[in-house]
Amino acid sequence: MPERTDAGVDGGLDATPRCAEGHALCGGTCAELQTDARHCGTCERSCAGGQVCSAGLCVCPPGQSLCGRACITLGQPCASSGSEDCRTAGTTVCAGDVVTCSAVPRTSGACATPAGGACDGDGRCACPLDRTLCEGACHDVQADGVHCGACGHACAASEVCMAGACVSRCPTGFTSCGNACVDLARDAVHCGACDTRCPVLPNTTGGACVASACVAGSCSVGYGDCDGDTTNGCETSLTANDAHCGA
Numbered sequence: 001m002p003e004r005t006d007a008g009v010d011g012g013l014d015a016t017p018r019c020a021e022g023h024a025l026c027g028g029t030c031a032e033l034q035t036d037a038r039h040c041g042t043c044e045r046s047c048a049g050g051q052v053c054s055a056g057l058c059v060c061p062p063g064q065s066l067c068g069r070a071c072i073t074l075g076q077p078c079a080s081s082g083s084e085d086c087r088t089a090g091t092t093v094c095a096g097d098v099v100t101c102s103a104v105p106r107t108s109g110a111c112a113t114p115a116g117g118a119c120d121g122d123g124r125c126a127c128p129l130d131r132t133l134c135e136g137a138c139h140d141v142q143a144d145g146v147h148c149g150a151c152g153h154a155c156a157a158s159e160v161c162m163a164g165a166c167v168s169r170c171p172t173g174f175t176s177c178g179n180a181c182v183d184l185a186r187d188a189v190h191c192g193a194c195d196t197r198c199p200v201l202p203n204t205t206g207g208a209c210v211a212s213a214c215v216a217g218s219c220s221v222g223y224g225d226c227d228g229d230t231t232n233g234c235e236t237s238l239t240a241n242d243a244h245c246g247a
Contacts, residue, residue, distance in 0.1 A: 067094035078103070086111060086119035110200045114138055118200045119220070128188075128205065128217070140189065145179025155179055185212045201233030 019030035026043035033039055033056055038046050040053035047058035050071035060071035067074070075091045078101035087103035094100075105123020116138035117125045127138035134141070134151035141147050141164055146154050148161035155166035162170060162181035170181035177194035184190055188198040191209035198207030198214035203223035208215050219225060219234035226236040 065094060067099055068097035072099055074099070086123045086125055109202070118205055120205065140180075140187075143180040143182050143187070185209070188214070188217075201231070203234040 017025060017028070017030060019025050022034070023030040023032050024039070024043060025031075026039045031039040031043065033041055033043075035053050037051070037053045037058070038044075040047050040058050041056035045058075047053050049066070049069045050064070051058040051060055051066070053059075060066050063073060064071040065074050066072075072092070072094065074093060078090060078092050086106040086109070088106050090102035090104050092099050093102045106119050109119050111117040111119060111125035113125060114127060114133055114137050116131060117127050117133075120126045127133050130140060130142075131138035132141045132147070132151065133139075134144075134147045139147045139151070141149055141151070143161050145159070145161045145166075148155050148166050149164035155161050157179070159166040159168060160170055160176050160179050160181045161167075162174065167181070170176050173183065174181040175184050175190070175194065176182075177190045180190075182190045182194075184192055184194075186209050188207050188209045190196060191198050191214050192212035196214075198209050200207050201216040203220045204217045205220060208217045215230040216225060216233045222237060222239050223234035224236050224238050225234045229235070
């Protein structure tokens with residue numbers, strides 16, 4: 001009579017599965033603890049959020065990172081957060097376990113809000129130094145007939161604003177544009193002619209008017225006008241250009 005090698009102590013057959021080498025018995029099933037996402041490293045330890053089991057540890061697949069409780073592909077392009085806060089499109093990052101956009105501050109260019117504003121060196125929209133924010137827009141209170149001398153102080157229909165005061169007519173050397181007295185040779189909103197606004201050139205804090213012609217305003221922080229061309233703004237990065245490092 002053949003010898004039975006799998007007999008139990010009670011004379012019956014042993015029904016417990018015998019797992020292959022490198023596997024463990026988990027809940028009646030043989031599992032590879034090094035690669036099984038349901039039993040990773042030990043029985044009943046499952047990997048969640050898109051993670052896989054590698055060498056007994058729950059990890060994200062190659063090219064992904066754990067953000068919060070999910071595996072996310074970071075570094076993907078994301079949309080701009082808008083011209084209002086002077087930011088350009090960036091890439092996705094994980095911040096505080098939340099996927100956000102790493103939009104980069106824009107230190108030059110016009111803003112949608114406030115009207116007439118421009119990006120400052122900190123990447124925020126602001127009025128130029130010679131303008132005042134009145135009712136959501138940048139105004140020259142020295143020459144604006146609606147905001148003459150201060151926001152909301154309007155001149156009468158027969159008056160114009162000069163040096164922040166309402167007067168009956170413009171003095172010699174100044175031109176009446178609307179109800180404002182302006183110097184067409186220097187006014188960035190009326191440069192050379194009424195309502196000829198100077199554009200905000202790249203990497204500048206705003207447009208400027210010199211001798212009735214538009215030129216670049218002051219350079220934004222970290223940029224310089226190294227080619228002497230007044231039509232292309234401050235074209236050189238002083239932090240990334242080897243030929244103009246710091247100056």
